[in-house]
Amino acid sequence: MGSWAVWALRVVLVMLLGGSVFLQAVMVPLLAADLNELNAEHAWLKTPLLTIIVLGVVCCQVILVCVWRLVSMVRRATVFSHGAFRYVHVVIGALVCAAALVFALACLLAPGEAVAPGVVLLICGVVVAILGMALIVLVLRMLLAQAVARDAEAAQLQDELKDVI
Numbered sequence: 001m002g003s004w005a006v007w008a009l010r011v012v013l014v015m016l017l018g019g020s021v022f023l024q025a026v027m028v029p030l031l032a033a034d035l036n037e038l039n040a041e042h043a044w045l046k047t048p049l050l051t052i053i054v055l056g057v058v059c060c061q062v063i064l065v066c067v068w069r070l071v072s073m074v075r076r077a078t079v080f081s082h083g084a085f086r087y088v089h090v091v092i093g094a095l096v097c098a099a100a101l102v103f104a105l106a107c108l109l110a111p112g113e114a115v116a117p118g119v120v121l122l123i124c125g126v127v128v129a130i131l132g133m134a135l136i137v138l139v140l141r142m143l144l145a146q147a148v149a150r151d152a153e154a155a156q157l158q159d160e161l162k163d164v165i
Contacts, residue, residue: 006075010068017064020057028054042114052105059098066091080151088141095134103127
């Protein structure tokens with residue numbers, strides 16, 4: 001990956017991380033204040049809804065930090081090592097956790113008439129999309145495993161070649 005691509009990705013990651021902190025620090029309290037105005041039959045939604053939103057943002061922040069670490073490994077040319085698997089596993093776990101949170105949101109909104117049934121169906125579609133991203137990262141993890149194995153094999157062959165020469 002070129003140095004300009006690493007730099008550009010880091011700029012995007014910093015912007016996203018800053019936006020997520022702004023979301024947690026400013027927007028969630030504003031949403032909580034707005035939810036205080038819910039009518040009595042929907043007032044119970046406030047705490048679970050805010051909890052799901054905060055935990056969802058935390059999942060996104062975990063993914064951003066792991067991607068930052070992986071980009072750092074790319075820059076240092078150490079990404080094809082076993083250390084990279086830790087970050088990839090955390091990304092997969094965070095994506096699955098995010099999908100579970102979005103599904104919990106769909107289940108929270110499904111009963112009654114808080115939102116239209118089509119909105120709940122759209123939220124379930126988002127769950128499928130997030131799980132699809134987790135599967136893509138899982139496939140990329142398999143590619144990383146193959147690359148690490150090839151790198152180790154190449155190092156072993158180089159050592160054998162040095163012994164022969």
